[in-house]
Amino acid sequence: MIGRLWRLARGQVRVRITGASLPRFLNLCAFHSLTLRRMKRTAWNEMYATMSVADFRALRRYMGRTGCRVHIVRRRGAPFAAARLRPRYVLWGGFLLLALTWWILCTRVWAIETQISPALSEAEVLQQLGEMGVHIGAPISSIDTHRIRWRILQLQPNMTYFALNIHGNSVTVLASGAEPPEAILDQDAVTKVVAKRDGVVRTVHALDGQAVVQAGDAVQAGDTLISGLVPPTREEGKYHLAHARGEVEAYTLRTAEIARALTTEEKAYTGKVRRQYALMIGNKRLNLYIGSGITGGTCDKIVETRTLRLSDSVVFPVSLIVQTYVYYERVPVEQTVDEVRVEMLSRALGDIAADMDGTVQSHSETLTTENGAAVLRLSVHAVEQIGEEALDDSEIPPPETEEQTDPPQ
Numbered sequence: 001m002i003g004r005l006w007r008l009a010r011g012q013v014r015v016r017i018t019g020a021s022l023p024r025f026l027n028l029c030a031f032h033s034l035t036l037r038r039m040k041r042t043a044w045n046e047m048y049a050t051m052s053v054a055d056f057r058a059l060r061r062y063m064g065r066t067g068c069r070v071h072i073v074r075r076r077g078a079p080f081a082a083a084r085l086r087p088r089y090v091l092w093g094g095f096l097l098l099a100l101t102w103w104i105l106c107t108r109v110w111a112i113e114t115q116i117s118p119a120l121s122e123a124e125v126l127q128q129l130g131e132m133g134v135h136i137g138a139p140i141s142s143i144d145t146h147r148i149r150w151r152i153l154q155l156q157p158n159m160t161y162f163a164l165n166i167h168g169n170s171v172t173v174l175a176s177g178a179e180p181p182e183a184i185l186d187q188d189a190v191t192k193v194v195a196k197r198d199g200v201v202r203t204v205h206a207l208d209g210q211a212v213v214q215a216g217d218a219v220q221a222g223d224t225l226i227s228g229l230v231p232p233t234r235e236e237g238k239y240h241l242a243h244a245r246g247e248v249e250a251y252t253l254r255t256a257e258i259a260r261a262l263t264t265e266e267k268a269y270t271g272k273v274r275r276q277y278a279l280m281i282g283n284k285r286l287n288l289y290i291g292s293g294i295t296g297g298t299c300d301k302i303v304e305t306r307t308l309r310l311s312d313s314v315v316f317p318v319s320l321i322v323q324t325y326v327y328y329e330r331v332p333v334e335q336t337v338d339e340v341r342v343e344m345l346s347r348a349l350g351d352i353a354a355d356m357d358g359t360v361q362s363h364s365e366t367l368t369t370e371n372g373a374a375v376l377r378l379s380v381h382a383v384e385q386i387g388e389e390a391l392d393d394s395e396i397p398p399p400e401t402e403e404q405t406d407p408p409q
Contacts, residue, residue: 011053011077018046019068028062053079109138110282110317111170111307119177120159128155129164129173136283136317140166168313190241192392193226195219199250199386209244219250219386228392239396248387249358254380256348259373260340265330267300272327280305280319299327337374341367344376358384 017025022045029036036049051059056072063070085091112134116122129135132148145164152162156177163174192209201217209226213219228244276289302324308316345365353360363380 007052008077011075011079012050013053013056013072013076014048014050014074015056016046016048016071016073017068018071019066020045021067022047025066025068028066029059032058032062034059048073053077105169105314105316107140107169109134109136109140109143109166109169109171111309111315112136112173113170114173115175116173117176119179120156120175125152125156125173125175128152134164134171134173140169143171168311168315170313170315189243190228190392190394191389192224192228192244192394193246193248193387194390195221195223195225195248195250195386196388197221197252197386199252199384201225202249202251202383204246204248206244206246208242209246211246213248225387227394229394229396241392241394241396244392245389246387247385249383250386251361252358252382252384252386254352254356254382256352256378256380257375258344258348258378259370259375260344261373262335262337262340262369263372264333264335266333267328268331269326269328274299274325274327276323276325278321278323280321282317285321298330299325301325337367337369340374341376344374345378348376348378349380352378352380352382356382356384358382 019025022041026036028034034051034055036051039047039049041047056070059070112126114122114126116125129148129152132151133142134148143164143166145166148164149162152175153159156162156175158177158179159175160178161174161176163172165172165174193206198220199218201213201215201219203215204211204213204225206226209228210230211225212227213223213225219225225248226244226246228242230240230242232238276287278288279286304322304324306320306322308318308320310316344367348365349360349363359382361381361383363378365376365378368375368377
């Protein structure tokens with residue numbers, strides 16, 4: 001197979017040899033190492049054979065000694081095909097344009113896909129990557145993934161993982177990050193634990209510091225629960241300051257009031273659909289419609305992007321954008337209080353539980369109708385952790401102010 005392809009690439013001819021001295025012709029070809037293939041004798045003075053173009057040109061120097069004549073019957077191979085196509089400049093120009101297009105597709109970035117966690121700003125990450133040379137149309141050879149990864153981790157202190165993967169002419173950006181840590185107090189600072197909301201103390205667990213409340217005490221937001229001023233624990237001991245920490249559980253009461261209109265509107269689709277098309281070539285957009293993308297009336301707008309690609313890793317810098325407008329009318333819908341009760345109660349309890357470090361014990365609600373709206377008033381009894389750290393400005397009492405007990409006379 002390979003030998004046949006090689007012969008076709010060099011070119012070969014099918015010839016017809018006539019004359020009374022065919023044996024002499026064959027001896028001459030053998031003497032000068034001229035290869036004849038697929039020989040077929042059709043008469044005592046006629047035969048057919050296939051030979052390469054180079055051997056045929058060499059044979060012309062010896063034909064006068066054989067007394068035979070050679071006629072070309074058929075030509076095959078790349079040299080003859082190229083000779084036929086040589087005057088067709090448009091075809092060769094198309095091949096050159098195709099080669100240039102293929103070179104541009106394979107050497108530049110034409111698609112950027114992102115998988116960035118919500119903890120990071122995707123727009124900020126893409127802007128920083130663009131400043132480092134990662135953008136549509138950038139040469140792939142100029143992208144140093146190790147340098148970019150090291151640099152982007154410096155610019156994004158909250159980023160915990162970053163990867164820049166290149167597949168063909170597309171780039172995939174993978175990034176994850178952690179939420180910025182809450183501001184914490186210095187571990188050596190003098191702090192106290194205060195109540196962040198009203199409640200009745202259920203349990204107190206002081207890990208450091210001195211508890212100043214006990215179970216059953218009613219406290220208000222801002223009251224000290226665990227003090228950073230620790231009294232002496234033995235005779236002739238001294239006061240000292242500590243970084244108070246601990247947990248204080250309390251029975252709390254939370255209230256919420258939400259309202260919802262009983263007359264709402266729902267979408268009733270009319271069946272009218274309108275589509276607009278646009279071409280995205282690189283970073284340039286070409287609208288294939290007249291006017292703007294802003295349409296009148298009430299409708300749902302669905303934008304679909306279809307990218308031309310050969311495979312998952314070879315992407316053309318051409319995308320078709322389809323904007324579909326599905327029109328609808330707003331139809332009023334009447335609801336009763338009982339129909340909206342479960343939804344309103346579930347939403348209110350969910351909002352309260354999301355802001356709570358504890359559990360809901362019980363709840364009570366009242367649902368009324370006011371001015372055409374359902375009004376839910378909710379009371380939630382819960383057990384939650386109400387302690388939070390705060391700076392303590394307490395000072396160690398001077399020795400003369402410390403309580404001392406005189407020995408009995």
